[in-house]
Amino acid sequence: MRPSRFRLPPGEAWRENFYGYLFISPWILGFVIFLAGPLLVSLGLMFTEYAGFKKITYVGLANFEELIKFDIRFIGSLRVSAVFAFWTVSLAIIISLAMALLLNQRFRGHTFFRGLFYLPAAVSGVAMTFVWAAMFEKDYGMFNQILRIFDFDRVAWLTSIEWALPSYIIMRLYGVGHYMVIMLAGLQSIPDDLHEAAKVDGASGLALFRHITLPLLSPTIFFLMIVGMIGSLQVFTEGFMLTQGGPARSTLFYVLYLYIVAFTERRFGYASVLAWLLFLIIMSLTLLQFWLARRWVHYESQEA
Amino acid sequence: MATEIRQASSAWMYRRALRLALNYLIAIAIGIILIFPLLWMFSGALKTKELLLEETVINLIPPLPWQWHNFIDAWTALAFTRFLFNTLVITVASLFGGLLTASMVAYGFARLRFVGRNVLFFIVLGTMMVPMQVTAIPTFLLFHRLGWLNTYLPLIVPMWMGGGAFYIFLLRQYIMTIPTELDDAAKIDGCSPIGIYRHVILPNIGPALAAASIFLFLHSWNDLWGPLIYLTDDNTWTLARGMLTFKRTLAEFRHGGGLRQYQIHWFLSLGTMTMLPVLFIYLVLQRHFVSGVVTSGLKG
CATH class of the missing domain: 1.10.3720.10 (MetI-like)
Structure with missing residues (x-):
């Protein structure tokens, strides 16, 4: 049962409807033109072969057949993106949690450090990716300069099959400040009196963290998992700029592959299949997360 | 009795100070790790190409003369x-x-x-x-x-x-x-x-x-x-x-x-130039930045 709503007089209701739709009309236009319309068109394109400008051929289920039976690049790119998303998100959550716990101590200057820790997330982008290319250089990049100090061998960061993907994970983790800020806000929303009460009961620091902080922080962690996973499944800029999928397709991210099929090979039909699959993957991951969350995420209101 | 309390409180204060020092130490260490790539970029932008290609040891202070013309060269390329x-x-x-x-x-x-x-x-x-x-x-x-x-x-x-x-x-x-x-x-x-x-x-x-x-x-x-x-x-x-x-x-x-x-020196100077506006806006609006991330993040 919905709670009974305050009823407006008829003239007033008409007015609210009119102005309501007037104010949201830009969004409705955008939704129809740039979202719902294109979604339907790409749904149709899945059953065609289309290179853009002249003729369009209906091919039935041929695109799906190719996807399942013949496309090695597709399987590879799916694996690359999954490995990348898994490591990026789990490492980012652990590191950002540690950083947030540190800053939550509220020592003098903690806001300065918060700003400093977030800075890399703010400057990431094309310019920074450009600089990463130089830092990962085998002969004179920053990382190998550092390794030399500790007498380690040089690593062929972006040019070797085993190190290329980890290099991208390092790049992503540099922006961990974004996770940290959200994690910190989650920590600060935990009421102090809970900690105080547990301390009075003689709980140790570790027990405090395990039984109070972590459960109360779980909605935040859960949110970061979803958002982080969706974000890292869509990574494109870095991959396109630095390695274009190489060496030996070890960094062929899913969206990078999608871009190549669509705009380099100009196979719009097949690319639409890949795009819709990405949509389905992201949607089901989100739903799965929501379902799993019911088991281990603690929401304050459930206790009441 | 009184001395006991004083001893207990001084031990407590000692532990507190130690913990505070540790906090600062870790925070500064993380800060250095995060800022280091940016410093490497800034300093590299002021070096000659020849130097950059031969450098195998970390050096954050570019040798004189600083190559300011890297910025102009890269920009006009x-x-x-x-x-x-x-x-x-x-x-x-x-x-x-x-x-x-x-x-x-x-x-x-x-x-x-x-x-x-x-x-x-x-x-x-x-x-x-x-x-x-x-x-x-x-x-x-x-x-x-x-x-x-x-x-x-x-x-x-x-x-x-x-x-x-x-x-x-x-x-x-x-x-x-x-x-x-x-x-x-x-x-x-x-x-x-x-x-x-x-x-x-x-x-x-x-x-x-x-x-x-x-x-x-x-x-x-x-x-x-x-x-x-x-x-x-x-x-x-x-x-x-x-x-x-x-x-x-x-x-x-x-x-x-x-x-x-x-042209690695152009990489670094172009990177620096493109990043500067972002850096500037970040420093000016940092407070709103953080609050924006938090509002959008938490209510989700």
Whole structure:
């Protein structure tokens, strides 16, 4: 049962409807033109072969057949993106949690450090990716300069099959400040009196963290998992700029592959299949997360 | 008895001081790790190419004379002034359109009671799940039909239609915190919803607009996907798009002309220049930045 709503007089209701739709009309236009319309068109394109400008051929289920039976690049790119998303998100959550716990101590200057820790997330982008290319250089990049100090061998960061993907994970983790800020806000929303009460009961620091902080922080962690996973499944800029999928397709991210099929090979039909699959993957991951969350995420209101 | 207490408290204070020192030590260590790549970039931008290609040991202090002309050389190697102009036009136009329409839509969803509001807002949130790659091909075909390829329009016009679910959500959350009494007072004074939006809502959502504008700015400034697809003519390129070709030309050079052709010093100086505006805006608006991330993050 919905709670009974305050009823407006008829003239007033008409007015609210009119102005309501007037104010949201830009969004409705955008939704129809740039979202719902294109979604339907790409749904149709899945059953065609289309290179853009002249003729369009209906091919039935041929695109799906190719996807399942013949496309090695597709399987590879799916694996690359999954490995990348898994490591990026789990490492980012652990590191950002540690950083947030540190800053939550509220020592003098903690806001300065918060700003400093977030800075890399703010400057990431094309310019920074450009600089990463130089830092990962085998002969004179920053990382190998550092390794030399500790007498380690040089690593062929972006040019070797085993190190290329980890290099991208390092790049992503540099922006961990974004996770940290959200994690910190989650920590600060935990009421102090809970900690105080547990301390009075003689709980140790570790027990405090395990039984109070972590459960109360779980909605935040859960949110970061979803958002982080969706974000890292869509990574494109870095991959396109630095390695274009190489060496030996070890960094062929899913969206990078999608871009190549669509705009380099100009196979719009097949690319639409890949795009819709990405949509389905992201949607089901989100739903799965929501379902799993019911088991281990603690929401304050459930206790009441 | 008294000495016992004093001893206990001094032990407690000692432990507290130790813990504080440890906090600072860890925080400073993390700070150094995070800032180090930026320092490496800044210092590298002032070195000669020859030095950079031979350096195997970390050296953050560039030897004199500092190579300030790296910046000019890199900037003039391609039409970067033109690219900067294009980037500014696109960024400012999308920023303005995004702020205007997102705040309008957010006001509608936060305050006006129209039929189907909840369902539509649920759809707004649902659109965040749709990856832009799904709509990319039909949108590309649409802009092609309209003859908009190689103009600024494909990068600006969509931002004038609500700016994206994220911004609508961010601003709606903020508008919900403004007391409705203000609206009612304006209504009694004879304000229509348009008047309320202009005179009550807009003046009161400054911090949220600041947060949204930072994200909108970063989005346009760093966008590579859009320019890559819609802009093939180098007269319309943005900085991000231009830099990409710059890098590619160098890579091709490298295969043909050997390692010596590789302009690493230009990489670093261009990186520095493109990053400076972002850095500046971040330092000025940092407070709004963090609050924006938090509002959008926590309420999700």
